[in-house]
Amino acid sequence: MAEKPKGVKYSIRPFAAGGCAACFSTCCIFPFDMVKTRILLSTKSSNVPSTFTTVVKYIYKREGPLGFYxxxxxxxxxEAVYGTARLGIFDTLSATLKKKQHVDAIPLWEKALCGMTAGALGGIMGNPFDISLVRMQADGVAPPELKRGYHNAFQAVWKIASEEGILCLWRGAVPVVWRAIGMNTGLLASYDQGKEFLEKRFPDHHYLCSFGASGISGFICSFTALPFDLVKVRIMNMHPDPVTGELPYKGFLDCIKKIYVNEGFLRFWKGYWAFYSRSAPHGMITLMTKEFFTAGYNKLFNCC
Structure with missing residues (x-):
């Protein structure tokens, strides 16, 4: 007898739970995201602080406690767009593969493929708000004549589209997609794999297994995503030269080349611990609260 198709509420569940978890997590760790972005914006030729402690002191002294937000x-x-999409798509693809193969767990390479797909699609969808975020965070270290002065996300999107063209909302989409692929492959695939590994050995400690798996996945995804995050931030925050009108980077590969030539190979991982202090807690909170929101959704909508 064929299995009865499940309703819309079951299809929406991974997106609703994932989106709520991602938004909640972002509100918790946002100061670390601010510090991480400021570090990535620093160059050898700029006077921008470039270490975790100096950036924290700079923001607090110049912008006050609210500057971190x-x-x-x-x-x-x-996160309402990108987080909802990537977590929902990943869970949906994983569940589809498990159902098709009649298994309880899919191999790591299939999890990685699901993570890549979910990350790429989510990254493209969330790019307009991503570029708005980078520019708003960068304003604190920009000279007065280069400050953009966006007051909120919607005004930022409107001004970018009206002043620079609607396609500018997807500037930096290539590194965003690669960052999302690196982030989701490192985070979601390794979390699922790590959780399965730990639960086989400690079946009575579900939440401890979730905590341990999320900590490991945060370490991995920070390494795989940071180089692309650096390129993304640099491209999204570009200003045209006041004399020639040319942008400092012609594209994704040109940005990588110039960072490598001017700042060295290790620059791609400079600020790793700042990035980890943002990504690891974000991943841990997101993945653990997603289970909480899923349980709440099941209870609210009577899903088994």
Whole structure:
């Protein structure tokens, strides 16, 4: 007898739970995201602070405690789009493969493929709010004549589209997609794999297994995603030269080349611990609260 198709509420569940978890997590760790972005914006030729402690002191002294939350509206909207999409798509693809193969767990390479697909699609969808976020976070270290002065995410999207063209909302989409692929492959695939590994050995400690798996996945995804995050931030925050009108980078590969030539290979991982302090807690909170929101959704809508 064929299995009865499940309703819309079951299809929506991974997106609703994932989106709520991603937004909640972003609100918790946003100050670390601000510090991470400021570090990535620093170059040898700039006077921008480039270490975790100096950036924290700079923001607190120049912008006050609320300076750590400048751009929160854009971060929230990015996660409402990107986080909802990537977590929902990943769970949906994984569940589809498990059902098709009649198994309880799919191999790591299939999880990685699901993570890549979910990350790429989510990254493209969330790019307009991503570029808004980077620019709002960068304003604090920009000279007065280069400050963009966006007040919130929606104004930022409107001004970018009206002043620079609607396609500018997808500037930096290539590194965003690669960052999302690196982030989701490192985070989601390794979390699922790690959780399965730990639960086989500690079946009575579900939440401890989730905590341990999320900590490991945060470490991995920070390494795989940071180089692309650096390129993304640099491209999204570009200003045209005041004399020639040319942008500093012609594209994704040109940005990689110039960073490598001018700042060295290890620059792609400079600020790793700042990135980890943002990504690991974000991943841990997101993945653990997603289970909480899923349980709440099941209870609210009577899903088994």
């Amino acid at each position: 400048h751009g929160l509206s854009a971060a929230f909207m990015r």
